[in-house]
Amino acid sequence: MTSEASLYRHTVLYLCQSFFIKDNRAELLLHAHKYDFDIRFFSELAQFVAAVEADRGNSLFVIDLDTLHNMQADLQDARKTLMLGELLARLPPGHSYVYLQSSRQGSRFLLQQRLVDSHCLAYAEKPIANDVLVDKLFNLFVQSKRGDAVTLVTLGLPGSLDDATLRDQRIDVSYHADPSTLHLRVKELQPDLVLIPDSDYLRVDALARVMQKNIEADPVREIVLLQRRPDDALARRALGDGFDAVLPDTGSGMLEAQLANRAAKIRVNKDLIGKDRATGLLNKVGLRRKTQDLIRQATLEDKPLAFGVIDIDKFKTINDTWGHHFGDIVIKRLCLCLAPQMGERDLLSRFGGEEFVVVFWDCTLAQAWPRLDALRTAFGAIAFQVAPGDQRRFSFSGGLAAFPAQRSENELFVQADAMLYTAKQDGRNRICPAPRA
Structure with a gap:
């Protein structure tokens, strides 16, 4: 080994x-x-x-x-x-x-x-x-770990929170003025925290219910009532209406401190829900959210994305021949091969078993093929000692899809997975679609 x-x-x-x-x-x-x-x-x-x-x-x-x-x-x-x-x-x-x-x-x-x-x-x-x-x-x-930045959407005008203090805690704040369109803003930004002042809740008491009943609502997201005037009856009512917590605004930076504590817990929960424990990479849940975020950013900035699905060739044979522990080592070696080559805004996920997904930011299909093929070559060069004096090398196959040709995360996966199937059918150890001559 x-x-x-x-x-x-x-x-x-x-x-x-x-x-x-x-x-x-x-x-x-x-x-x-x-x-x-x-x-x-x-x-x-x-x-x-x-x-x-x-x-x-x-x-x-x-x-x-x-x-x-x-x-x-x-x-x-x-x-x-x-x-x-x-x-x-x-x-x-x-x-x-x-x-x-x-x-x-x-x-x-x-x-x-x-x-x-x-x-x-x-x-x-x-x-x-x-x-x-x-x-x-x-x-x-x-x-x-500090983890990713936590996003916060709050009803109100800019300046109602100490943005600089929250930024120091890796909390990105967006303001929204209209309660009746808050659910649309939340759908667009997919924030981790939503902060609603008690005055807005008194005017529109269905705010939390509307957001939480959306079938695509993030289970980790917290909807918090900002209570500027003490009112126990109002707080109990808000919790019954779907709010996750009630935070009093007592001044002197207490609100920002409470938001920082909630953000820290959200980060941990996101990591536990969205990361593969065996590799530390994104899992299916984490990949879905991150890819959707990346598609939103690519749309706003008019950037292309390349989506690749990778599968280790004949992995069942590897497990059956040398054991699952050795198979785990092959998976970890692939992680170590892939991770250093990811850009700051790229994504890498262990989608399940021996299957991985990469998402390249600002990358066309033509640019993605040589990048993924170089990773295929690098992995194929790793020598695994399966017994004294017996070294083996393994390979992976890959399929690629592109945004905006495929518009959604699901469309990208379906297309890339179809290309992966083609690569397997064509003999494995290759990336499809291959560039045109």
Whole structure:
């Protein structure tokens, strides 16, 4: 196999008991690799501390507190129990840690308080299944990223919000003056947040219902009532009318701070819903939304788009011959081959299984073919060691479609998928339609 050192985007440094490592390491690693991260295990505090200090990447640091009972305070100390205070004092500053603890430890509130006051990113109670632990760690990786900008549409005139503060929090604000056409503006911009002042809600109480009943409404979108005058009855009514939250406008930047907190949660939810956990790429849900956004921008700026569907050739044979773990490595290698060649406004998605989608911004069909064909050649040059002394190379086929010849995301996919089928029928390891001579 090719080296796995660079296959995984993230790393967990894990300080735990040696018997835990022996019993659970293989299964824990298998789950982690499926979620695109690796785990390095440590049973000695000094080695763990050195690894944390040397880390320069986007790693998580996990500590099983049961190690306190099986670890000497230092090499010269004969004690078998390391005190919690000694552990916390030895951990490198400037980092946050995930603590695993027993149910007995978890029942002690003062212990929880001490942990959360000591650079605690999160804590979990054991026993915890390996797949559950890995899923929670993956969520923490997602939360650690800033993510895409969050879009906010608000009823009102420009200047009613502190735009500069919101921009610093990666929130893009659009203003709209007419409540009766707000649903059209939301349909056009597909924002993540919609902010409606209480005065507008009092005039048109169906605003949230009209937006939410649209079958194409984004499930992550939040519709928020901005309450300038305290009124509990009005707030309860708004929540019954489909608003997701009520935010009081108390001045002094509180509204912007509350919007920033909501935007952070929306980012995480969008990543969890719209990203493939095994590769970190867009999944079907994320691709659909991003492609629709790109089509809107291409329409406004009069730019072409190229839409490509890629499928690894004979992938079932790869899995059946060398196992699904090896198939996962082939998929990750393809990701590593494709991702660096994507432009800032291009899209890359793992559509499902061994099928991927690329969308090239400001790119015609004639320009897209050599780009995708070069990626096909690069992937085909990667040597995979399937057994000692036995190296194999694999290939993919691709189909292309173009906007504006195909107007919608669905039309683009159907056309590109048809071209992919043609490429498979013509012998695989090629991109269709090929350029005319």
